[in-house]
Amino acid sequence: MGNKAKSNLAIKIILLAATFVIIQLLIFLDVINDYLQATMATICINIILAVSLNLITGFTGQFSLGHAGFMSIGAYTCALITLRNPTLPGFIIGVFAGAVMAALIGGIVGLPTLRLRGDYLAIATLGMSEIIRIVFLNLDSITNGAAGLQDIPQFTNWIWLFIFTTGTVLVISNFIKSSHGRACISVREDEIAAEAMGINSTRYKVIAFIIGSFFAGIAGALYASTFNFIDPKIFGFSKSIDVLVVVVLGGLGSISGSIIAAVLLGIITTYLQAFANIQMILYSVLLIIIMIFRPQGLMGSKEVSLSIFSKLGSIIKPKKGRA
Amino acid sequence: MALLSVNKLTKSFGGLTAVLNVNMEINQGELVGLIGPNGAGKTTVFNLITGMYEPTSGTITLDSNGIKKEIQGLKPYTICNIGLARTFQNIRLFKDLTVLDNVRIAMHKNVKYGLFSSFFHLPSHSREEALLTRKSLELLEILKLDHKKDELARNLPYGEQRHLEIARALATNPVLLLLDEPAAGMNPAETAQLTELISWIRKEFNLTILLIEHDMSLVMKICERIYVLDYGMVIAEGTPEEIKNNKRVIEAYLGEDMSNAGD
Amino acid sequence: MEQLFQQAINGISLGSIYALIALGYTMVYGIIKLINFAHSDVYMLGAYIGYVCMTKLKLGFLPSLLISMALCTLIGVLIEKIAYKPLRNATRIAVLITAIGVSLFLEYTTMAIAGANVRTYPPLTGFMNMSFEIGSVSITMMQIIIVSVTIVLMVLLQFIVKKTRIGKAMRAVSLDSDAAELMGINVNTTISFTFALGSALAGAAGIMVGNYYNSINPLMGMLPGLKAFVAAVFGGIGIIPGAMIGGYFIGIVEVLVSGYGNSMYRDGVVFAILILVLIIKPTGLLGKNTREKV
Amino acid sequence: GAETAGANEIGIGINYELSGEVASYGQVSVYGIELAIEEINAAGGINGKLIKPFKYDNKSDKSQATTLAKKLMTQHKVVAVLGPATSGAFKATIPEAIKNKVVVVSGSATDDAVTVDENGVKEYAFRICFTDSYQGTAMADFASNNMKATKAVVLLDNGSDYAKGLAANFTKKFEANGGQVAATEAFVAGDTDFNAILTKIKNQEFDVIFLAGYYAEAGLIIKQARSQGINTPILGPDGFGAPELVELAGADAVNDVYYTSHFSELDQDPSVAAFVEKYKAKYGEVPNQFAALGYDLMMFVADGIKRAGTTDTVKIKEALEATTNYNGVTGSFSIDENHNPVKAVVIVEMQNGQAVSSQRVEQ
Amino acid sequence: MLEIKDINVHFGVIHALKGISFTVNEGEIVTLIGANGAGKTTTLRTISGLKKPTSGSIIFEGKDITHSTAQERVRLGISQAPEGRRVFPSMTVLENLELGAFLRKDKKGIADDLKMVYDHFPILADRKKQAAGTLSGGEQQMLAIGRALMSRPRLLLLDEPSMGLAPLLVQEIFNIIKEINKAGTTILLVEQNASMALQIADRAYVMETGSIVLSGTGEELMQSEDIKKAYLGG
Ligand SMILES: Nc1ncnc2c1ncn2[C@@H]1O[C@H](COP(=O)(O)OP(=O)(O)OP(=O)(O)O)[C@@H](O)[C@H]1O
Ligand SMILES: Nc1ncnc2c1ncn2[C@@H]1O[C@H](COP(=O)(O)OP(=O)(O)OP(=O)(O)O)[C@@H](O)[C@H]1O
Ligand SMILES: [Mg+2]
Ligand SMILES: [Mg+2]
16 A cells, blocks of 8 residues: 555656656757747646646536636736846745735635635636736736736746646645545535535635635746736636636546646647638637547546556566565 | 434425424434425424524534534534534435545545645655545445445445445444435335344444434334424324324324334 | 716616627526527627628618528527537536637637628618717617617517426426426427527627627627626526626626726726625526525 | 748748737738738749748737747748737747847837837847837827817727827827826727717817727727717827728718828828739728738838848848838838837828828928 | 337446347336346336437337437327436426426316326425425425326336335325326336335336346236345345
């Protein structure tokens, strides 16, 4: 039991390290050029967004259309801090301050609205994120209004993106695999039964919402630092929808699904760019076709299993006696 | 002093009074039946006791381990955490989760590690998770579901779903267990097995049980005391023998043929 | 005072347009619990069809209205058959994503065919171009037409849903489609009918808005669509009079905020009030908050 | 291994808003660009080499614009990137231009800070349109001096930095001239109903309205204002310059409307007339100023490449910097040390839906 | 009247019905008994058209209805009271009953049948304005049966009609089934309460994991030792 968990952990660490080293090498050899790196940055940010929204919508079952709002809080907070303090510590503080601010607002927003159900909640979260956007639009003296903030110091690079992306994925998937995470899932499955089993459903909805907002804040901060500029338009309704598309495409309740979908969509959009005028038409048709043939998403609610690797591992490793 | 006392409990839905001035006492360790015609208000009484509904009037008092507490109107999860667990008449499992997870979720209230530990899977997490999984598996074994632990709840046949509901309720570590028609949808053979199981569980877990059931073979066999509800009111209370021969109960509920069932 | 009166008229005519679109949203939602994002694009197509009829074919308003409604009905039913029907047993959120796909498809296909630029309806003439002045308050004929059409359609829809056989079938399908089949209800026909009805409404709204503002573009459905959706939720989604009330509410609040407050916070105020209302009445203004019986 | 231009070709990047919010500006700009390319290639290309365009849609999204600029420069190895159309998106591509030493040129990014900021001129960014502060200031002067206005109302698209910049510059200059801004009201691009703010200003006293926004909303505002009986002159920026303005407002309503323009299809200049003809033949509609600016943009860059005599991107930049008295359909201009064109602004007067007069205001 | 020929049904990889065949004759009460998950409900759903078989055919009154829609089958006179009741929760009791008569046009007949249902289940008359979802479990069961009767079926499919009913009513419900049958409706009954079901049934089939393993008259099966042990708890 303990052994299995440990060997799983070891395999995970080896896989991550290998991914990191390979990509780092490819960047060094210029196989992954600047352009591909930018695409990778977008993919990483989308992974963070999708995984965190998946916690709220996929695992806890709370339909949120306001993820872009929390992302924008992280982005503005981090941008304002790094503009005043353009140093690496400034950047790190900025990212975490952004995340904490987003989580804070997430909590404040979550408490009253999370007693709403289904589509009513969706609309309330949509409204919240629109209000956040309108506030940013009108706080000219701080946010520079519609023109947004420019020349935000760029600290993110592949290494930072990798750290934050894997960090997010690990923390959220660890959470899901804990009793608290299962409590969230039970709220999705049947709120009444969950309450009858001693689970305070409101508490777990708010927790999921706060964690989700926290990581959306991180994604926003990374966005600001990667692309050097932000403005309120970036964080509109359609951004929230884009994230939702990734989550549903990957599979509600599947973290690996979200990751795969983010990567896949990143690649697809890159290829579709070649069809300037009709790329959106192709994209929409693709979306419809995928949903018709795979309505549960690419992964359903399953995860890519590590067992393949464990098997490999046990073949390679000389068999020791079990403790 | 009784473990659970229900005092002048009343619940109206608009113009309809589903439960009226119900008084009930359940003593520590008892197995009590709650029967009555369809629509008599039995499930509503359960819903009131477990906090699903707020009573229109009346009190519900739980006296466990020397602590006396009025629980009417509290939230369901609070009541569960105080030590009351229930099953549902219309099975309400977490259908898309595995059998094991259904039980592990119900064990949540015993978990002590915090959120932080859950993010990073600190040792406290691993330790408690291992313990919790072991206990869940033990429960599943008792209810003969251990071989299906990785099956989705929705794929279990009806009878096993009822078993799982009971396992899940037990996992919350209750002092008082409320069962709502546990034998519904089972054939007589299965019902007989269930009857055994319930009395075994009661001893093993040192439980007090209140159960609703229409299957008299089960009720008459294991209940020590029975309350009969009709039109929201208690019309009779007594031992199975007394209830079986109570004219009002026969008239309203049992019918002539049934009054000699179960023996 | 006169200004207030004028603003009220402004608000009611703006609200009517939201209400008109919201009715279609709510219809479809009421039966398959789908937020049909493509609805506002059918509205956009209605406006374009009307445009072709009135500028290229030089038809009058009424024939154009009928053609637009008829074609939109066809489009709506087609969308349902192609994109939604295969997903009958899928989760609601999967259908929602499909609806977003359909919405993008309609928007960008229209853009590819008709260009991204705005198109303009011909100026109104004769009877349709009349306006009435009472003091300094003015009302145009088009405003009167829009308000009356909205109210008539609302009443008609409410009648269909509550009183007719097909309406009963619609409600049954929305509650439990398997059980509805056992009653001998043809679920597919019923859903198609709902889409047909909703799309006809969208078509009517499109051509009326085209004539009223005389500006149409491929993305014209997005903003009013979003607001209509908010309106439907505000009134209690799935409830026909609710959509109407929600539409008028949003129209009037927008106008009041712009007219008497700070126009920059217009949408913010609308959303803030919406959230407050939902916190007090979690299922919208007319929604019944029935807790599930266990 | 993305495709690059062949030995006898010159790669030009086109990075425009073909979908999304401002697709209408991007698409029309690209129409102009493509017409120019067709003409240049039909005439044998530049220095014997044909233009090979690489066209991408940035979906009106700034980060897409950056990514695409990077792609065009590093993958397709283009010698210049045209677009995006709007200032925000265009600015987002400039860091890439500087990093890769490839010029980015816009036809319609009018924001002041596009080519120059407090750190000096942005080496690889150019534009061929005048700036917002210039047109805002010109309009304020026009209001104070020519119309003798003392009170103005400002209406602006609050979601657009373009409109906000214009409104700020107009207000500043108008107040410096001794005038007073009686009210400022905002709307959002995509709105169609402006009756509420119009009813609100109707009861106030003012001499002119300055309407900072694009024709799509401006047309509707003019129509609704006139039908509410607001008959004061309406002044606007280059964003008014499209035939749709009159179509939207209805010819009867477009009275006493004045706007700054890059281009007027009524211009008597023969090169303009020829352009309008060719454009109509190809696309079946009258070109608006985005089309004209797009056309000029391509021609201007082609001219630079020709003068550079090479496809070396640094040389091309230097050639563009040295542009003097370039003659385009949007007027003749030279590039100043801030990479802005020194260009006359035309103030067009509209009556009954017709442009009746135009005044040239030199910079 | 009804002939099931070699029906196979799959749910994804689960083979729920493995080539079952049986018949129901006009005027009979036929009962299907079997353990949990044997496939009884699936059989009824296949007959009423809610589930499409992968192979096999269903003949109703000489007509092949294998590919007919559920709606057409209702029109032909097949009606089902489904497992889990499936009442329309936010509609009233009366509206639920009216929907049962959805395909009928004879106002008078409908009114008569409504009265007949109320006579059988007086509590439904008391509750006719109440939302069906708030009825007690047993009340919903009565509503589901009543609703199935409202189409005046020629073949009535009942899936565990006695589940959740009070003892007195269990008696009553079997009496009602007999009565309905006498009045000319053929009945296919699925029951866990096997002894009662076998008592009133003309013929019975026993199902086990998707196959029919035994058949005979009600009497015969009542006497079978295996049946007694497995289903009658004795
Ligand atoms: N939420 C509610 N709204 C309105 N009426 C209700 C509600 N809940 C229960 N009732 C009514 O109260 C009465 C009692 O219902 P309850 O479910 O308690 O009956 P029960 O004794 O459990 O019956 P059964 O044995 O059939 O399950 C019923 O007549 C029911 O219609
Ligand atoms: N929708 C479904 N998806 C997957 N499997 C299903 C589905 N419905 C039924 N099954 C499976 O088909 C088999 C037969 O189920 P069915 O419900 O017909 O049994 P039953 O005899 O009616 O049992 P019960 O007495 O519990 O009602 C079971 O193994 C069940 O798990
Ligand atoms: Mg009950
Ligand atoms: Mg069954």
